[in-house]
Amino acid sequence: MSEDAIRLIGLSYAYPDGTRALDGVDLRIGEGEKVGLVGPNGAGKSTLLLHLNAILRGDGSVKIFGLETGPPNLKEIRRRVGLVFQDPDDQLFMPTVFEDVAFGPLQMGLPEDEVKGRVEEALGRVRLGGYEDKAPHHLSDGEKRGVAIATVLSMDPRMLVLDEPTSNLDPRGRRSLIRILMNLPQTQLIATHDLDLILEVCERCVVLDGGVVVADGRSVAILSDRDLMEGHGLEVPHSIHHLNTGEH
Ligand SMILES: Nc1ncnc2c1ncn2[C@@H]1O[C@H](COP(=O)(O)OP(=O)(O)OP(=O)(O)O)[C@@H](O)[C@H]1O
Ligand SMILES: [Mg+2]
Numbered sequence: 001m002s003e004d005a006i007r008l009i010g011l012s013y014a015y016p017d018g019t020r021a022l023d024g025v026d027l028r029i030g031e032g033e034k035v036g037l038v039g040p041n042g043a044g045k046s047t048l049l050l051h052l053n054a055i056l057r058g059d060g061s062v063k064i065f066g067l068e069t070g071p072p073n074l075k076e077i078r079r080r081v082g083l084v085f086q087d088p089d090d091q092l093f094m095p096t097v098f099e100d101v102a103f104g105p106l107q108m109g110l111p112e113d114e115v116k117g118r119v120e121e122a123l124g125r126v127r128l129g130g131y132e133d134k135a136p137h138h139l140s141d142g143e144k145r146g147v148a149i150a151t152v153l154s155m156d157p158r159m160l161v162l163d164e165p166t167s168n169l170d171p172r173g174r175r176s177l178i179r180i181l182m183n184l185p186q187t188q189l190i191a192t193h194d195l196d197l198i199l200e201v202c203e204r205c206v207v208l209d210g211g212v213v214v215a216d217g218r219s220v221a222i223l224s225d226r227d228l229m230e231g232h233g234l235e236v237p238h239s240i241h242h243l244n245t246g247e248h
Contacts, residue, residue: 005031005065005159005187006052012211013047013058021047022058023211029189031065031158034181036198036219037191039208040233045163045191046086048208052161052189053081065158079108082152086163086191088144092136097128097147100136104155122154123147125180127173141168149177159187166194195223195237207232 006029013022021044029035037045050056054069054077062069069077082104085091094100101122105115123129126146131139136147145168152160160181166174174197181188181201190202198205198219205219209232215222222228224240 003031003065004063005029005033006189007063007066008048008051008060010060011048011051011058011062012060013044013051013056015047021211022051024060025208025211025213027206027213027216029187031187032185033204034188034202035190036195036202036205037189037208038193038195038198038205038223038234039214043208043232044211045208047211049083049161049163049189049191052159053078053083055083079155080158081161082155082157082159083161084148084152084163084165086167088141088148089137091148091151092144095135096132097123097134097136097139098132100147101150101154104151108155118154118156119150122150125153125176126150127176142170142173145169146173153180157186159189160184162188162190162192164192164194165190166192166197195234196239199223199237199239207234209233 006027008025008027011022011025014020025048039045051058051062054074064077064080067073067077092100094103098119101119102115105118123131126149128143128146136144149165165177169177178197178200202219205222206213207215207222214232215228224236226236229236
């Protein structure tokens with residue numbers, strides 16, 4: 001059996017104001033799996049993702065490739081897990097795009113030439129070659145999203161954790177991101193309301209609601225289960241709906 005990339009046991013988390021965002025989550029994701037994470041607004045998706053590189057620490061156990069996410073392992077965990085935040089403004093903090101995308105590789109101690117090469121490649125993949133000297137806060141929302149994704153691609157992490165990666169992307173940017181994700185061999189966990197992206201990229205899908213995993217299985221089966229989807233504030237995507245009903 002392949003190694004577990006993610007292993008959560010009884011993960012619970014309450015924010016300081018008392019909001020209970022996760023309520024005993026058990027989840028196991030094998031290395032190389034691509035898994036979609038869906039659920040209504042406020043389900044706890046982002047909160048869950050923030051535990052995977054120990055930005056938040058709840059009760060229960062979080063293991064990444066067998067390593068517990070406590071302080072002694074923080075550096076190694078953050079090398080392994082490339083997390084793209086829901087809000088790019090949380091990701092981009094350097095004066096230029098180049099410095100933001102170079103930040104991870106520099107932290108990893110890579111030589112300057114390699115850092116430059118990685119920045120160029122990562123920006124090229126998100127179609128933002130030539131943006132190196134721009135200030136991230138001057139970019140459009142979609143451009144910021146692209147740079148945020150590049151900051152993670154440049155680190156070539158063992159696992160990609162993406163929170164709403166397609167929001168604000170135009171159709172061409174979305175299509176090229178889907179292609180990138182399909183072609184990358186790494187383990188991926190993708191929280192999104194873009195259910196068609198899940199159908200294309202992720203064989204497996206987990207539904208979270210009220211801080212609890214309410215379903216876990218093959219994406220096609222989960223996303224076409226109308227009762228399940230509507231029971232949790234979601235809807236069967238049109239692409240499947242049409243398949244089932246023969247409508248056009
Ligand atoms: N900093 C915070 N302080 C207090 N409560 C918070 C905080 N951040 C999130 N919450 C609450 O925790 C719950 C889970 O929020 P979370 O952002 O994880 O949901 P989500 O599934 O990512 O939703 P969305 O689809 O809107 O991104 C919500 O009830 C939210 O109001
Ligand atoms: Mg969220």
